[in-house]
Amino acid sequence: MPRTMAGKVLAVALMAVLALVGCADDSRDGAGKPRISAYLDGNLELGEVEALSLDAGDQVHLAFRFTDADGAPVAGERLAVLSRAGNLITHPAPRTDADGFARTRLLAQRGGQDTLEISGPGEARGELRLRVGGEEADQHGDHQVGEGELPERDDVLSWRRLGALKTWEEEDLLAAEFPDDILALEGQTVRVQGFMMPLEQGDRQRHFLLSASTPSCFYCAPGGPESVVEVKTDRGLAFTFDALTLEGELELLDPNEMGMFYRLKDARPAD
Incomplete structure (x- = not known):
């Protein structure tokens, strides 16, 4: 901890x-x-x-x-x-x-x-x-996977790619310029791995956030807006502390009132 x-x-x-x-x-x-x-x-x-x-x-x-x-x-x-x-x-x-x-x-x-x-x-x-x-740090300056983070996989959209965007404030909201490779994925079915951060009460979640790292506080996102994906699913998924891999349609948000840049629509478990 x-x-x-x-x-x-x-x-x-x-x-x-x-x-x-x-x-x-x-x-x-x-x-x-x-x-x-x-x-x-x-x-x-x-x-x-x-x-x-x-x-x-x-x-x-x-x-x-x-x-x-x-x-x-x-x-x-x-x-x-x-x-x-x-x-x-x-x-x-x-x-x-x-x-x-x-x-x-x-x-x-x-x-x-x-x-x-x-x-x-x-x-x-x-x-x-x-x-x-410290013990978890890489003394050579290259990133190593730390506690609460997920190793990158070839079969999912990496958080490094999702985080490679430029942001600025526009009418009291954060706006973003997405890289070309991310723009090309809009409307496509993609896989994303992360940790569930509930937005609703109940055992099954239909609207939640998928985070790049384990949430350290359930009252605030564990990172910036580039490190979370808003997830919507009709099926509802059981809450879990374990990592999830989800599949769904990628939607780019620029800007929106929730402060999110990414949404996964019609999400379903991919594993």
């Missing part, structure tokens, strides 16, 4: 990083422009954080502050949070509060170097560098 960083906040590794990178000051590049800075949620007194050293399985709550060119907080705007290496972001499009803070949670799953890219309206940009180590 992932280890939650509460009071200690990875004291030794984190404080070492803070000592190296220091806190933000207005003299560095980006002053006088809209900017996004990263903090540890619940530990704002530590100041701005530019880098974190984590172990695979660690969780950390993050707060990103969006300020305008004069340094004033910007409220009510959505930010887009992306992990270049594919580490899990539970809320990839958080909205800023009255103090300009937008909050999310990071689950470190993939070893090696990573960068979180945070973007907002206009030219607002920010980055948070990560180093993920």
Whole structure:
């Protein structure tokens, strides 16, 4: 199970990083422009954080502050949070509060170097560098299947392909540009493997999400919208914690109010 960083906040590794990178000051590049800075949620007194050293399985709550060119907080705007290496972001499009803070949670799953890219309206940009180590991490930087993830198979549509899309905000919704190989699959029968995340009550599910990794919380998606597929089936499937392989018609959603990019229609078990 992932280890939650509460009071200690990875004291030794984190404080070492803070000592190296220091806190933000207005003299560095980006002053006088809209900017996004990263903090540890619940530990704002530590100041701005530019880098974190984590172990695979660690969780950390993050707060990103969006300020305008004069340094004033910007409220009510959505930010887009992306992990270049594919580490899990539970809320990839958080909205800023009255103090300009937008909050999310990071689950470190993939070893090696990573960068979180945070973007907002206009030219607002920010980055948070990560180093993920530990027994589950790949020290060479190549992705290895971690706990709760599924190995890739040749007979199913991989999550790597589903995740290779560009996203942006459009009228308060996330819009997407799909790669050509995914566009060619729209309306076709495909197979997808993943874990069931129920959207309804009852033993049998007709409308649920299929996730790339085991849900860590049943009140939020375990990753970004590119890591889940909305599933609809007339048959109804029994709830299970085990991995499923489903077959159905692929529908591309751009955008929709549920924040999903993919839907599997008339789904049925493929195994």
